Structures are given as structure tokens and as C-alpha cells.
Amino acid sequence: MREILADFFKSVPTEDIAKVAYLTLGQIASEYEGEVLGMAEKSVLKAVAMASGMELGKLGKMLDETGDIGLTAEKALQKKPQTLVPLGTLTLREVFEKLHKVTSLEGSGSQDAKVTIIAQLLQKASPSGAKYITRMVMSTLRMGVGDMTVLDALAIAYTGEKKNKGILEAAYNICPDVGVIAETLVVEGLKGVEKIDVHVGRPIKMMLAQRVETLEDVAKKMPGKVTVEGKYDGERIQAHKDKKGKITLFSRRLENITNQFPDLVGYLEKNVDAKEFVVEGEVIAIDAAGKCLPFQTLMQRKRKHDVADFVMKVPVQLKLFDLLYYNGKTQLHEAYYTRTGLLEKIVSCGKHLTIADKIVTDDVEEIHAFFVKMLKSGFEGIIIKSMAEDSEYQAGTRGWNWIKWKKEYVKEMSDTFDLVIVGAFYGRGRRSGVYGALLCATYNEKTDTFETLCKLGTGLTDELLEELPTRLAKYKISHKAARLQVKREMEADVWFEPAIVVEVLAAEITKSPYHTTGSGLALRFPRFVKFRDDKKAEQATTSLEVMEMMKRK
Numbered sequence: 285m286r287e288i289l290a291d292f293f294k295s296v297p298t299e300d301i302a303k304v305a306y307l308t309l310g311q312i313a314s315e316y317e318g319e320v321l322g323m324a325e326k327s328v329l330k331a332v333a334m335a336s337g338m339e340l341g342k343l344g345k346m347l348d349e350t351g352d353i354g355l356t357a358e359k360a361l362q363k364k365p366q367t368l369v370p371l372g373t374l375t376l377r378e379v380f381e382k383l384h385k386v387t388s389l390e391g392s393g394s395q396d397a398k399v400t401i402i403a404q405l406l407q408k409a410s411p412s413g414a415k416y417i418t419r420m421v422m423s424t425l426r427m428g429v430g431d432m433t434v435l436d437a438l439a440i441a442y443t444g445e446k447k448n449k450g451i452l453e454a455a456y457n458i459c460p461d462v463g464v465i466a467e468t469l470v471v472e473g474l475k476g477v478e479k480i481d482v483h484v485g486r487p488i489k490m491m492l493a494q495r496v497e498t499l500e501d502v503a504k505k506m507p508g509k510v511t512v513e514g515k516y517d518g519e520r521i522q523a524h525k526d527k528k529g530k531i532t533l534f535s536r537r538l539e540n541i542t543n544q545f546p547d548l549v550g551y552l553e554k555n556v557d558a559k560e561f562v563v564e565g566e567v568i569a570i571d572a573a574g575k576c577l578p579f580q581t582l583m584q585r586k587r588k589h590d591v592a593d594f595v596m597k598v599p600v601q602l603k604l605f606d607l608l609y610y611n612g613k614t615q616l617h618e619a620y621y622t623r624t625g626l627l628e629k630i631v632s633c634g635k636h637l638t639i640a641d642k643i644v645t646d647d648v649e650e651i652h653a654f655f656v657k658m659l660k661s662g663f664e665g666i667i668i669k670s671m672a673e674d675s676e677y678q679a680g681t682r683g684w685n686w687i688k689w690k691k692e693y694v695k696e697m698s699d700t701f702d703l704v705i706v707g708a709f710y711g712r713g714r715r716s717g718v719y720g721a722l723l724c725a726t727y728n729e730k731t732d733t734f735e736t737l738c739k740l741g742t743g744l745t746d747e748l749l750e751e752l753p754t755r756l757a758k759y760k761i762s763h764k765a766a767r768l769q770v771k772r773e774m775e776a777d778v779w780f781e782p783a784i785v786v787e788v789l790a791a792e793i794t795k796s797p798y799h800t801t802g803s804g805l806a807l808r809f810p811r812f813v814k815f816r817d818d819k820k821a822e823q824a825t826t827s828l829e830v831m832e833m834m835k836r837k
């Protein structure tokens with residue numbers, strides 16, 4: 285895939301490279317910009333009818349036969365009567381601009397306007413072009429390529445060497461936008477890419493925490509004093525305020541979630557004293573007395589409608605723990621205590637906006653006592669943060685500057701894993717007619733592939749079993765995903781494009797010839813905990829993490 289893409293990228297004119305990078309991923313903008321197509325099948329079919337001159341009823345039948353809008357459009361256009369001559373040649377720019385137009389239309393009459401635009405595109409398209417355009421507008425184009433493969437291919441195409449991908453990846457962590465990276469690389473070369481900096485309003489990939497086996501191990505990784513903060517089981521938020529005072533909130537998967545939290549926007553406007561900033565924290569639901577409520581309560585705030593009602597019903601608190609940008613200057617390379625020192629100065633704490641609870645210590649007993657205190661307050665555990673000179677913010681990295689310690693680590697020999705659903709097996713007996721088990725995978729960052737780790741059947745309630753086929757329908761594919769590594773013994777009945785992440789609790793990691801993570805590791809007694817809608821497939825537990833946990837056993 286890399287080689288094919290690299291060859292192709294070489295032939296793309298400079299002014300088109302960003303657009304091509306997005307389209308390769310089945311997108312028309314970087315994900316954080318929220319320009320998602322996803323038109324309804326019925327509307328797209330109407331557009332195909334208009335462009336091909338074919339009756340809707342006939343097209344509907346054709347769709348039933350092929351089961352795919354792309355193939356239907358291709359066939360329909362092949363049959364187009366000669367009287368309907370193509371209206372000129374379709375250019376990449378036109379496709380791109382019209383698709384943007386489609387996402388921008390809202391309100392009454394917008395559906396018809398969208399259909400007309402798509403029909404115009406299809407009138408100019410070749411049959412195979414129509415196949416891809418229709419899939420794209422329905423957001424079902426599945427090339428199986430991820431951002432990392434695109435970066436690899438760009439490195440090969442424009443620097444001649446795959447090893448330069450490291451430079452592109454470092455830039456991607458600060459600017460997770462393949463379009464910007466592609467264009468900068470082509471126009472300014474690697475030097476330009478190295479200079480890519482924080483841009484307020486564009487999310488930064490979030491820094492993640494490592495695990496240790498015992499609390500005593502913390503001192504080995506972080507000698508001397510450390511800061512210990514509460515680990516809150518809410519939703520991570522990265523808040524940006526630009527020069528004009530506009531505040532944007534991004535989720536863990538870097539989606540714009542500003543509309544879900546108008547209350548937080550207000551608190552940040554009033555209580556953070558800075559012209560421009562990027563801060564991070566965890567938002568939790570609280571009761572009238574300010575006490576932390578469970579994650580499930582917070583989830584009620586994940587909605588498009590009745591937002592104002594739920595602002596009242598489910599009040600929240602944002603616990604800030606980092607500062608990444610301040611008044612025109614990146615803070616990423618400053619030490620942790622410098623960043624948080626500044627954060628504490630500019631934030632006026634109150635019930636809804638505050639700084640994470642913390643202590644500074646070098647004593648393991650004190651760390652443990654603070655951990656117990658955090659559990660009593662209803663939190664998930666602690667995060668221990670390095671106070672070394674070089675404790676910079678490692679964007680997009682699970683490094684040793686942050687170590688997490690959760691209640692699961694103490695209770696039993698168990699840990700949670702965030703795994704991607706890549707396949708499903710039909711159920712038997714009581715579960716016949718629904719999926720009986722799910723095939724779950726880790727993400728291998730090195731190879732940009734997904735590797736299976738377990739078959740998950742426990743913990744799935746009847747309600748959940750009913751819901752699963754609908755939740756997964758959008759990602760169903762007729763063959764195994766291009767980036768999935770799977771053993772013959774684990775051939776699933778149904779395959780999915782890696783997209784949905786679930787949290788899985790397991791007793792231990794064992795060796796297994798049936799799975800591909802770490803060349804043969806598997807989970808024992810995996811149990812479904814919850815969906816991790818805040819994570820994308822590439823943010824799942826990595827194969828390397830599992831291998832390291834196995835080593836520590």
C-alpha cells in the first residue's frame with residue numbers, strides 16, 4: 285500500500301497534494317474540522333438517478349443486488365444513454381469544492397440542494413469515478429489506509445527515504461493534519477516540516493501515561509520528587525482560546541466538542557487570565573455539592589439536542605492539569621512544573637473550573653495514601669508526573685514522564701485494554717441471530733496494522749447484543765480489513781473496518797498460537813467493560829504495550 289501510494293503521490297501537482305492526502309483517507313478535511321459527509325443512501329441514490337437517467341425503482345433493485353452504493357452508481361453510469369453526454373471533465377478541485385459545499389449546507393431545502401450537487405458531479409464522472417464519489421459522500425469509502433500509511437508514503441515519495449517518517453510523525457503529533465503536513469513537505473521540504481508549531485484552534489495530539497507493576501517502580505523511572513495528581517474518570521478535554529477570544533474544545537479523539545459544553549466555554553472565558561491559551565484537563569460530572577459523579581452520568585452530556593437542558597441537569601467540573609500554549613508561545617518544551625506553575629497563576633479556581641488535586645513527594649507511602657484518598661473521592665486512581673528538567677509535554681506519546689496507577693492494578697491481577705472490534709462471530713443457542721462474540725485487536729504503531737488479542741464474549745448483556753449489529757453496521761466490510769493481521773483459526777463470520785473501540789478487563793496475558801499481537805499473545809478471561817467512543821482505532825492499546833505488560837508479569 286505504501287509503495288503504491290508513494291508512486292501515486294509523486295505524480296500529484298503541488299497545489300493538489302493536501303486535497304489528495306485527505307481524499308486518500310476518505311475525507312475532505314482533517315478530522316478535527318468536523319466536515320463529515322455521511323449523506324443518506326436514499327439521497328445519494330436520487331443523485332445517481334438524476335445523473336444516469338435511470339428510474340429510482342430500478343436503481344433500488346440494483347442496490348439490493350450489489351449491496352453497495354458505489355457498484356450501483358458505477359453500473360448505472362455504464363448504462364447511461366448516449367444522449368446524456370458528459371458535461372466536461374471532472375477535476376480534483378471541483379470534486380473537492382463541491383463536497384465541501386455539501387457539508388456546509390444546512391436547513392430547509394438543503395437535502396435537495398445536496399442531491400443536485402452530487403448529481404452534477406456524477407454527470408461529469410466516469411463510471412468508476414462515480415463509484416468512489418458515491419462511497420465518499422456516504423462516508424463508506426474504505427481504502428484501509430490510515431494517517432500513518434499516508435505519512436510513510438509521503439516520506440518515500442518526497443524525501444526518498446522511509447526513515448524520514450519520524451520527522452513527519454513528530455510534526456503530526458503537534459499538527460494532526462495530513463493535508464498541512466503533505467503541503468508543507470512538498471513546498472518547504474523536511475526543514476519546513478520540522479518547523480511546524482502549535483497553532484491555536486488546531487488540536488495537539490494528547491500525551492499519554494505509562495504503567496508500572498508496583499508503586500515502588502515509580503522511583504526507578506522518576507527519581508526524586510514527583511507530582512501526584514488525581515486520575516479522573518471523565519473525558520479529556522483540550523481547550524483552545526485564540527486571539528479573537530474564540531474558545532474551541534477538543535476531545536481525546538481530537539473532535540470538536542465545543543457545542544456539547546457551552547457552560548465550560550463560559551467558565552474558561554471568565555476564569556482563565558490569558559489572551560491566548562491551550563490548556564488540558566479532565567471534565568467530570570458533579571452533584572450540587574460538587575462531588576464527583578460516575579462516568580455514565582457525564583455521558584449524558586454527549587448529545588446534539590437538548591444541550592441547554594442537560595447543562596442544568598448534569599453540571600460538570602473541568603479539572604485542569606496542563607498548559608500547552610500561552611500568549612503566543614508554545615509551552616510544550618517547558619518542564620512540567622513550569623507549565624503547571626503558570627497554569628496555576630492564570631486560573632481562578634471555582635466549583636466548575638479548577639486545577640487537578642495534587643501533592644509533591646518522593647515518598648512511596650505518601651503516594652499510596654494519596655491514591656487511597658483519591659479512590660475515596662470517587663476517582664479512578666492517580667497519575668504520577670515527572671518533575672525533571674526534561675519533563676516536557678510529549679505530544680501523542682505514551683512516555684515515562686507520566687505514570688498511571690489505577691484501582692484495577694491493586695484489586696486483582698487485572699488491567700483494562702482498549703481494543704478495536706475487527707470481526708464478529710455469529711452466536712449459538714440463546715445468542716443465535718445476534719453476534720455471540722467479537723474479535724478484538726490491538727494497534728501496532730510500527731507497522732500501522734491491527735493485531736488480534738482476544739475473542740470477547742463475556743460481559744455482553746442482552747441489550748448490548750441487540751445493539752451491536754446496528755452500532756457496527758456502518759463498518760461492516762466484505763473481507764478482512766486491509767490492515768488486519770489475523771490467524772486462520774480466527775477467521776470471523778463478519779469483518780469490520782477498525783473503528784469501534786471497547787474497554788476490556790482481563791485476568792492476564794498468556795501466550796496463544798491463535799492471535800497475532802506480539803506474535804502470539806492473548807487475553808485470558810476478557811470481559812466487556814464499556815465502549816470507548818472517545819477513542820479512534822489508532823488510539824487503542826498498542827501491541828507494544830501488551831508485550832511490555834507480558835514481560836513485566
Ligand code: ATP
Nearest residue numbers: 491492493513514515516519520566605640667688
Ligand atoms: P485509561 O483507559 O487508563 O484512562 P487512556 O489510554 O485513556 O487510559 P492514558 O494516557 O493511559 O489514557 O491515561 C491518562 C488518561 O487519564 C488521560 O487520557 C486522561 O483522560 C485521564 N486523566 C485523568 N486525570 C488526569 C490527570 N490528572 N492527568 C492526566 N490525565 C488524566
